[in-house]
Amino acid sequence: MLRLLEQHPWNFAEEVAQLTATAPTPIDFEYGYNKPADCLRINYVSDTARRDSAPITYKDRGGRIVANSDIVILWYVSSTYLNLPGAWPELFSDAVGKHIAIEIGPVTTASNSKDDILAAKAVRAMRKAQQADAQANGVWKPPPGRYITTRYSLTGRVTEDG
Numbered sequence: 001m002l003r004l005l006e007q008h009p010w011n012f013a014e015e016v017a018q019l020t021a022t023a024p025t026p027i028d029f030e031y032g033y034n035k036p037a038d039c040l041r042i043n044y045v046s047d048t049a050r051r052d053s054a055p056i057t058y059k060d061r062g063g064r065i066v067a068n069s070d071i072v073i074l075w076y077v078s079s080t081y082l083n084l085p086g087a088w089p090e091l092f093s094d095a096v097g098k099h100i101a102i103e104i105g106p107v108t109t110a111s112n113s114k115d116d117i118l119a120a121k122a123v124r125a126m127r128k129a130q131q132a133d134a135q136a137n138g139v140w141k142p143p144p145g146r147y148i149t150t151r152y153s154l155t156g157r158v159t160e161d162g
Contacts, residue, residue: 002040004096004126005077009043011136012089013081018049019065019072029059029066036076044075051075091129098122 005013019033026032035042044051045058047069058067065072081087088096099122102115144152 002079002082004092004099005079005081006040007126008130008133009041010077010081010092011133012087012092013040013077014043014075015078015080016049017074017076019074021070021072022064026061026064026066030068031066031070031072033065033067033072033074035060035063035065036074036078038079039074039076040079041077042074043077046073046075047071049073089129089132091125091132095122095125095129098125 015036015038017036019035021031022034024032042060042065045056045065045067046053047056048071056067056069056072058065058069058072065074085093098118102118102122
């Protein structure tokens with residue numbers, strides 16, 4: 001199940017945390033932050049609490065996030081949802097069940113064709129779960145850039161004297 005939570009940026013298992021800089025300071029970045037203990041997958045890193053803001057440049061190094069920003073807010077998939085199967089969406093639960101069936105299939109059946117059928121069903125179940133989870137959040141559209149705002153503004157000028 002851990003592997004399934006790591007495979008996709010699941011919305012139902014996402015947590016948000018503001019990280020605090022810790023020593024030692026990395027050589028090529030200004031700040032180093034410890035990742036939360038329950039972090040399975042990093043979904044997004046920003047310096048503001050708004051998910052639609054621009055991401056910051058960072059690196060994930062051995063349990064630490066290094067960045068040049070003094071504020072780091074992390075959106076991540078949390079492992080606490082491993083122990084909360086009641087919080088799982090039904091489609092994710094179905095995918096987990098089918099992946100468990102793949103693991104025990106060779107023990108209970110001696111048929112390669114049945115194992116292949118189980119694997120195909122598990123892949124389809126995972127796709128359905130990922131699609132449903134992705135639809136839970138709207139599509140993020142970046143704000144228009146300078147060219148677009150200038151192109152479609154009434155005056156066509158960037159500034160008053162430009």
